[in-house]
Amino acid sequence: MGGDRRRSGGRAGRREVRAAGTRQAPAFIRRRIPTFDLLDPDGVARVASMAERLLDEIGMEIRDDPEALSLFAGAGARVDGVTVRFEPGLVDALCATAPAEFVQHARNPQRSVPIGGDAVVLAPTYGSPFVRDLSGGRRYGTIEDFANFVKLAYASPWLHHSGGTVCEPVDVPVNKRHLDMVAAHLRYSDKAFMGSVTHPSRAADSIEMARIVFGREFVDQHCVILGNVNVNSPLVWDATMTGALKTYAAANQAPVVVPFILGGAMGPVTNAGAVAQAHAETMVGVALGQLVRPGSPVIYGNFLSSMALRSGSPTFGTPEPALGSLVVGQLARRANLPLRCSGAFTSSKVPDGQAMLESAVSMQAALLCGANFILHSAGWLEGGLAMGYEKFVMDLDLCGAAHTYLSGFDLDEEQFALDGFHEVGPGRHFFGAQHTLRHYETAFYEPALSDNDNFEQWRDAGERTTEQRAAAMVRRMLDEYQQPPMDDATAAELDDFVARRKAEMPDQWY
Amino acid sequence: MGGDRRRSGGRAGRREVRAAGTRQAPAFIRRRIPTFDLLDPDGVARVASMAERLLDEIGMEIRDDPEALSLFAGAGARVDGVTVRFEPGLVDALCATAPAEFVQHARNPQRSVPIGGDAVVLAPTYGSPFVRDLSGGRRYGTIEDFANFVKLAYASPWLHHSGGTVCEPVDVPVNKRHLDMVAAHLRYSDKAFMGSVTHPSRAADSIEMARIVFGREFVDQHCVILGNVNVNSPLVWDATMTGALKTYAAANQAPVVVPFILGGAMGPVTNAGAVAQAHAETMVGVALGQLVRPGSPVIYGNFLSSMALRSGSPTFGTPEPALGSLVVGQLARRANLPLRCSGAFTSSKVPDGQAMLESAVSMQAALLCGANFILHSAGWLEGGLAMGYEKFVMDLDLCGAAHTYLSGFDLDEEQFALDGFHEVGPGRHFFGAQHTLRHYETAFYEPALSDNDNFEQWRDAGERTTEQRAAAMVRRMLDEYQQPPMDDATAAELDDFVARRKAEMPDQWY
DSSP states (O other): OOSOOSOOHHHHHHHHHHHHTOSOOOSSEEOOSOOOOOSOHHHHHHHHHHHHHIIIIIOEEETTOHHHHHHHHHTTOEEETTEEEOOTTHHHHHHTTSOSEEEEOOSSGGGOEEEETTEEEEOOOOOOSEEEETTTEEEEOOHHHHHHHHHHHHHOTTOOBOOSOSSOOTTSOTTTHHHHHHHHHHHHOOSBEEOOOSSHHHHHHHHHHHHHHHOHHHHHHSBOEEEEEEEOSSSEEOHHHHHHHHHHHHTTOEEEEEEEEEBTTTBOSSHHHHHHHHHHHHHHHHHHHHHHSTTOOOEEEOEEEEEETTTTEEEOSOHHHHHHHHHHHHHHHHTTOOEEEEOSOOOOSSSSHHHHHHHHHHHHHHHHHTOSEEESOSOEEGGGTEEEHHHHHHHHHHHHHHHHHHHOOOOOGGGGOHHHHHHHOTTOOSTTOHHHHHHTTTSSOOOSSOOOSOHHHHHHTTOOOHHHHHHHHHHHHHHHOOOOOOOHHHHHHHHHHHHHHHHHSOOOOO | OOSOOSOOHHHHHHHHHHHHTOSOOOSSEEOOSOOOOOSOHHHHHHHHHHHHHIIIIIOEEETTOHHHHHHHHHTTOEEETTEEEOOTTHHHHHHTTSOSEEEEOOSSGGGOEEEETTEEEEOOOOOOSEEEETTTEEEEOOHHHHHHHHHHHHHOTTOOBOOSOSSOOTTSOTTTHHHHHHHHHHHHOOSBEEOOOSSHHHHHHHHHHHHHHHOHHHHHHSBOEEEEEEEOSSSEEOHHHHHHHHHHHHTTOEEEEEEEEEBTTTBOSSHHHHHHHHHHHHHHHHHHHHHHSTTOOOEEEOEEEEEETTTTEEEOSOHHHHHHHHHHHHHHHHTTOOEEEEOSOOOOSSSSHHHHHHHHHHHHHHHHTTOSEEESOSOEEGGGTEEEHHHHHHHHHHHHHHHHHHHOOOOOGGGGOHHHHHHHOTTOOSTTOHHHHHHTTTSSOOOSSOOOSOHHHHHHTTOOOHHHHHHHHHHHHHHHOOOOOOOHHHHHHHHHHHHHHHHHSOOOOO
């Protein structure tokens, strides 16, 4: 230790091991630091009460979904055409049956994840039509890219979840993509995953495939799939999303209810208004799920973004959404619901300095606000339009650091190293101290991609940037990927289901 | 708004204005968010009590400074050779005369900065022997580089302080550098600055130059210069540093007392031990200054770093120092002293993804822990060995964001935008709403370097990375730099002092 600074197979080998995920990987993070509560309880109550005023005075539109309108009317809301208004207190009361914490089961039971409480689960980026890598640049995503990102998330020790639409496989017809995507999650990974939301029938197919793997009865009683449903902000729910939400809730699976608010466009430019709006929109979605099936699991989601007002472009990793997320976290805890936030956001086109600055700021906000499920933890580029291969593994360094950060500050006697100070005394180094040797293996988190060599070593090794090192790591992880086993009968039944459903539908390409 | 997305002179022009600092620049930040307190008061007391045990059981060595030993002996410490030990409670009592807050005066009174309380002051990086820019790569720093970084810090609206050794001007003899450095701070900037600490006589020269500009009597009664003094960790003070510390304290100027602990080398690998050690070392330095001149200003500093244990290399922007800083902040507040932390740390050689990830994590820790004076806020590369031109302006985006982040979450009625929701209603955009128009100018922080254009615009403009955009901004800022005025008599007196002192000494080059 401290001696061998040469580039050695040993060091590279250890990096490889870490990258390939063969290191003992935690199934999730147990949070041991406080949340960062920006407002006092009166302040939080004021934001919640403003959200109630929005729902009482303005209301939400629920379009093309008479069933939802009827459920809300039956629960005491004031329905006027497609507009639903709520007396203060009503929405909170309708959400009260939702569990504060639940388990999302993975097909590998050791990979099942608690959602809520002090658990933190990291999942990859969701929804990009494009992919980017260093050698090929930017292009539309394919089902091969999709499989690659599922494999990378599976191989990483720092992601606990397989995510959902890790990229859009645009080479598969729109109405059949969900079948290939869910199959890829189930075959290439054994971590928990998310299903389709783009049509209620696709949500139903996703759940049906989960039933093949987990068993019909098990799925009725346990959460095995999440569906990320977006509010059509401001203050509108459309039938595609309420349809998907109702399908997941009816099956006792968990919708993730997410207003998508770009301040200045889908909401006000001021933080307090945007956060109150987000709370109102989320709570109505949660309430709808509870009306469909009381007690069904649900996640309180949010997606706050800012805007470059002079150009109208969205901006990411900026301070306003970071502050807003802290208050959103307080509102979710006030409602006693598990919280979803977003991780490594950026508007940069490439994984450069801007990208990682913005991603670190954004991820830090998610960690501080008390998020239980952090979507978009790895891969995000270009405001979500592109999923980056190198960006994916660069973000993994942030995900790894989150494990250490959330583990907090240990006050155990041994951590104070009194024997070490007595052994070493003033002016001498701790390199060889007994205390150092005892903690040598676990002392510090070491990012896989960060270069800590001295200048000459770095220069002689070719002056590689983080992006170049990341490209090598992507190749290594994909080369060394090993598919988790699945019994033949289940695999065949999945294949049959996909083939049958595909045969039932003509291709749709838009 | 929202319409013109073309690259226009207007937008570029606004960027230029922001970069050149002609925008109304705040003299400092007034913190309006809570500190992030990781430990409860019992936990903080436990760390403080472990620091007292270190000072009681092991003690600190104070080498080659009989005056300091005698001051401590006179104050009740147990002096044994060069080792000084303190009963629990003694050091705290000796530090009690230090002010919780003071003003460091700048030669432009509008640039004077409060140090302590809820004020936050950002200063550039300190101490790098090398500089780096995109076109020239890495090379030794010169006095011209030094002047350039003073000019950049002066031109930036987001730095409140001129810093100290912004790079080592290795083309000037070691024993004369301080004269040119202090002269550069006084001539090229009107912001507050730091003096030399490499020899007590150089500290004295720095103070003498400040007296020429501020007046002898004013300097005796007001703080106009800081001196960054490092502990020779673990648990050693050497005479160079105690000499500089005593010189500043005697002149009623503020030493910044900074243990430099690289966990595993100059301290234990465990966070609790490293933080207890840092507290012990800092408090002894603070106490020494108070013994020299009770009530003189002082800053409680810290510099925590981690280590890649397999190679022995220091690592930066990692989670352990981020957690440690939070506890250091609690200890400084417990001692009722202004706190110095470090900003944009990285071990990367270039301002790439790793650099900005680590810098953002490190800066965020400084903001959360309640730092009053954040050194190394801009420019740091390569573990402090190199000062980067492009890195400097990339870090400024983080410094700008800090202004918004620390301003917090405004709960004023107007911020909730109720009239906007009534005007816009569900499903329509806020672009043209009256509420949006009222807040259009101030709504969101916009980083100067972040590219938020869409992909096609970015591609057609040459696919520039953040580093390339930063290089252009550096050139623009230096081109447009305008020196702040100084009256001729003062300038001549400064020049005479520098010339006379240089003539009195033979050149020393090491």
